[in-house]
Amino acid sequence: MNAVYLAQDPTLADFGKDPWWLVLIKVLFAFVFGLLATLLGVWFERRVVGYMQVRPGPNQVGPFGLLQTLADGLKMAFKEDILPKAADKVVYFFAPVISVVCAVTALSVIPFGPMVSIFGHRTPLQVTDVPVAVLVLLACSSLAVYGIVLGGWASGSTYPLLGGLRSSAQMISYEVAMGLSIVAVFMTAGTMSTSGIVAAQGDATRFTIAGVEVPAPGWYAILLLPSFIIFFIATVGETNRAPFDLPEAESELVAGFMTEYSSLKFALFMLSEYVAMVTMSAVTTTLFLGGWRAPWPITLWADANTGWWPMLWFFGKVLALVFVFVWLRGTLPRLRYDQFMRFGWKVLLPINLVWILVLAGLRSIEGWQTRDRLLATGLGAGVLLLVTLLWPSRKKEPRPTLQEQVNSRPHGSFPLPPMDLQVPPSPRTKRVVAEREPANIAAGSDSREV
């Protein structure tokens, strides 16, 4: 069974051998996937948010309102395209294009599945893979900032400029946290190619407990939990999604960098946002959730990771992550800008650095003998424990009571009501009490007449 698995895993050598028509099909597939994901993603988000807010959401156009986004898109295309007088015309036109191109390009290194046979050609379900595929993803996300920043700048108006500035600071800061959490993945997988990382998450070590072979989880989401959490938070910041949607904060900046955009250009920005969300979910799936590999109960079925089935598992995982994105939007309020920056630089970054240090330490003692290894870990843990025990704690001064605080106020202060003031209950409260009291004694039907 293990041999079958390995045969299914594409390696770097399997890429670059496709005939041109196959390459074309794959590229087209990735592109159409991005577009379809947007069409369905907008619908999905509106329906899920609607469900969370106890309202139906779009349900008129097509079955379950599925065609609502299509209708909106068509309407958007026929709207007037307004070009502000102060706009920088060329840059204004190119900004949304850059956004979309970067978001879609990232899909080209995402592994959708293992080796399959297409018209007699054995080929991996992935447009291409390079030894530095994850860096390609990072490059795409860092170039995507240009679309937003230039869109904000070229509009020639204040709110878009502020949105653009915010987003550039935001994306640069969160890319640092993101890159550092990927470092842990590189260290564990030993490769930067996406297919290699998926393969590395597959061959889990097997423990034999009481004669039963138990596969240890191979997903990096479990092995590298801190990295996974930080990475996912950073992706939310990277994609400008709530609660980190500061560049387009409605209540502060109208619509941020896309305030002046209308018609198809606005649609392109919208498209890029949703494609980026799906791409980031796919990247998270690939790096941390085992990629196209089936999760545990399905793996009991021997053919779970062969043929075209893995694509289904992959889409399932991506859908689950997109749901989390929507869930976050439905649940959390937007952060203030300084809170957001402090969170990125003073919380995520130090935790990430310490975690990488710990991971590096654990990896470097891996080859030692068991006794030395235990000794090293025990020493480290002991020092940590001692430091936490002996860390000087700041003694809190006893808080003065309310009466003491009142007494210590200087002469001539604003008058206060007496401390033992009894506020009489309001007549309305009384009535509620009167209505409810008889129900407790279970008097009878006449008690309701009060």
Added chain:
Amino acid sequence: MTTQTVLAAAGGVSGGEEVTFWILAPLALLGAIGMIAARNAVHSALWLVLTMLCLGVFYVLQAGPFIGMVQIIVYTGAIMMLFLFVLMLVGRDASDSLIETLRGQRVAAVVLGLGFAGLVGGGLYRGLGGVSAVGLEQANAEGNVQGIARLLFTKYVFAFELTSALLITAAVGAMVLAHIERRREDKMDQIATMKARFAPGNYPGPKPGPGVFATSSSVATPARLPDGRLTERSIPEILPARELTAEETTLKGTDR
């Protein structure tokens, strides 16, 4: 090893590489010229971005995928973005002035620049024209990333760490010079602000406007405080605060 690396090691140039080069090389040149020629500072930065992206692709073509991607991520993604950030803060209409302070300086600069470019280009062409690359295959034997990592963390580790220390010192120094941190004592939290608001000598509520609590709605009529005194604050400074005389308060005979 990829076919690319093998080809590059053998000194051969594949068709795809040649096509990519002849598409991107003019673009890179165009970006370089545009960067100098553009009047607007942001346009200038964008032309430079184009050149940097082309260079990144060239590195990838030359079997150095890691350095190519780092070029795009670090230079294009981070450094140029910071440049843009500053330029946008300076203002969108910041353009170069075309007044020459030294006469003939521009012509001289163009001639010298072209001459220098010709010298360097000619020298490189003559020096490297017939040379074939050696040792790329050995360097990339374990993979490009691993090769760079081995060099960085063994042979050049000291230089690498020194550079990083230098950069960190620069960043910290810039922050120390530019950052003004208020002392902890100077910061007023919510409780302190409220205490100051209700301290004696400070009136916590909104101030009464003129004419309020008075018998007239004139601006000249001062407001009364809760204890009945007149308040000076409610009337313009040029008006004296005074009680209305009996004559003024008597009925004018218009109500009949």
